[in-house]
């Protein structure tokens with residue numbers, strides 16, 4: 364819609380000023396705000412309510428965020444696109460559409476209006492589980508609020524209609540005049556702008572397709588769900604070697620059993636990682652890097668998605684290892700892969716920096732006379748990511764322009780501010796960031812309209828009656844890699860299968876008993892936690908667990924192994940528009956697993972055998 368590049372093109376809720384926050388498929392009290400970087404998520408959410416605003420949460424689980432919200436509605440997993448398009452329908456139907464800052468910048472409004480005509484609240488209600496009058500009321504309240512922001516995250520992304528649901532969020536914001544205004548959703552003005560490093564206009568997908576299942580390329584990437592088949596399917600182009608950069612795909616990507624087999628079969632696997640874990644145990648070479656506490660850091664990506672514009676340098680808090688920094692490992696790997704391994708490290712770094720500087724200077728219109736040679740000469744003393752951050756800070760909106768505005772930001776000033784520098788609230792900048800081929804917001808791109816038929820078909824299909832599985836995060840985890848620290852795993856078992864009281868009664872599951880959960884690709888046995896907080900028909904198991912692997916060296920995690928939910932998620936289930944894996948909304952069957960007296964946390968998978 365906005366033309367990219369990521370992350371500049373993502374509008375962020377202006378949470379500190381909004382009067383109405385519609386949270387759909389996100390749990391910021393636990394996740395701290397994803398694509399909405401902020402300290403103290405609970406405090407900021409409570410503040411919306413305290414100043415007389417509303418927080419409305421749409422989620423199949425009554426989450427920690429829902430508990431502090433003004434309103435919570437259960438929604439059936441995977442149906443958000445229908446719910447959001449019914450809101451958009453209502454906006455048109457009741458004459459509530461206003462474009463605000465987007466006036467004159469929108470292309471395709473009439474096509475959207477025509478496309479949503481059939482997505483009435485009545486047609487969505489039975490599918491998503493939210494009554495038509497409630498959908499209408501939320502649409503009216505959102506449109507009437509002094510300011511409002513619709514915020515979707517994993518629940519609207521890693522599901523069957525992720526592209527359409529994400530489109531729906533953007534439409535709701537834009538069509539109520541809440542795009543690019545205080546209290547609505549706004550684009551950040553980061554101190555170190557990443558977009559000046561990218562070339563070109565527009566955001567294209569599908570320039571090429573993945574080899575085996577023909578998934579569309581997106582920004583040069585193909586979906587993780589293709590990883591297993593690309594490694595395991597023989598033929599021209601079969602992947603036989605991989606480099607993993609700090610990722611644990613045999614726990615984090617769909618169909619782990621397939622991935623276990625795939626990674627074990629590679630001719631060559633290199634992992635940059637500090638753990639020997641479920642994935643890196645398959646590596647031929649592991650390149651360790653220091654812990655985050657030993658690395659200096661500037662959050663260049665997350666500050667581009669922050670609810671206020673801020674800049675902060677984090678110093679390492681300790682220095683124990685003498686192994687190379689992560690950036691040095693990446694740099695040296697890149698040099699070798701580019702055939703430049705013989706070049707001294709410093710020369711390769713200069714080569715990379717010059718390329719980035721050429722791009723940045725070409726785009727830095729606000730500093731007349733600035734040249735690449737000047738930037739290189741000014742920053743001659745530093746190297747690595749620090750030099751790149753300094754260039755971006757000095758060229759960026761608050762920068763000193765390499766002396767042209769002496770009171771502007773430099774890296775030294777940022778470093779000197781122990782608690783960082785607050786550069787103020789978000790400010791309107793739609794016209795600056797809009798980067799589509801047409802120069803307009805492309806509301807009705809074929810990517811969206813072409814997927815509506817699939818949604819319609821799904822809405823009119825007979826309900827299958829299956830239970831569906833969703834995920835869950837908790838405060839003391841970060842995906843799969845925080846479970847080897849005693850302080851973060853002690854206490855009660857968090858890797859439980861949550862089941863609604865209604866379903867538990869129906870299936871015959873007691874709290875603390877065990878259940879077998881089976882999907883198309885696998886089966887696990889998990890301890891049951893009966894709860895009032897889940898929508899009937901939905902079960903929830905967190906991801907990142909399943910550490911019961913003999914060759915891993917995670918002794919603490921092994922003792923708190925838990926169950927790997929990605930033995931159940933299906934590599935063949937993806938949002939067809941984008942190829943993104945369906946991690947939430949996996950059809951499963953649930954049955955009691957009789958083992959009187961204690962809960963089991965073993966993992967059984969047909970393909971991988973008993974674990």
Ligand SMILES: Nc1nc2c(c(=O)[nH]1)N[C@H]1C(S)=C(S)[C@@H](COP(=O)(O)OP(=O)(O)OC[C@H]3O[C@@H](n4cnc5c(=O)[nH]c(N)nc54)[C@H](O)[C@@H]3O)O[C@H]1N2
Nearest residue numbers: 388389390394397440441516517518836837840841842947
């Ligand atoms: N403590 C902690 N913080 C984290 C992480 C972590 O592992 N632990 N991970 C980080 C990462 S990598 C990310 S990407 C972010 C994610 O940030 P969030 O997206 O905020 O995190 P989730 O807890 O996955 O929230 C997704 C919500 O969607 C709901 N949901 C599931 N299916 C559906 C659906 O079909 N529709 C709707 N409307 N809701 C649905 C779930 O119940 C859940 O409440 O968190 C980051 N922060």
Ligand SMILES: Nc1nc2c(c(=O)[nH]1)N[C@H]1C(S)=C(S)[C@@H](COP(=O)(O)OP(=O)(O)OC[C@H]3O[C@@H](n4cnc5c(=O)[nH]c(N)nc54)[C@H](O)[C@@H]3O)O[C@H]1N2
Nearest residue numbers: 609610611612615636637638652655834842843844906946
């Ligand atoms: N079912 C289900 N699956 C999911 C999700 C879900 O909600 N449900 N969430 C998805 C999401 S949003 C994401 S982002 C992915 C995450 O998926 P991954 O990125 O694969 O998972 P992590 O556990 O974050 O893996 C991080 C790896 O980096 C290593 N590591 C961490 N910090 C450092 C460091 O500072 N230095 C070095 N050298 N190594 C380090 C760890 O040892 C670990 O191997 O999982 C996805 N998978």
Ligand SMILES: [Mo]
Nearest residue numbers: 397398517842
């Ligand atoms: Mo993530």
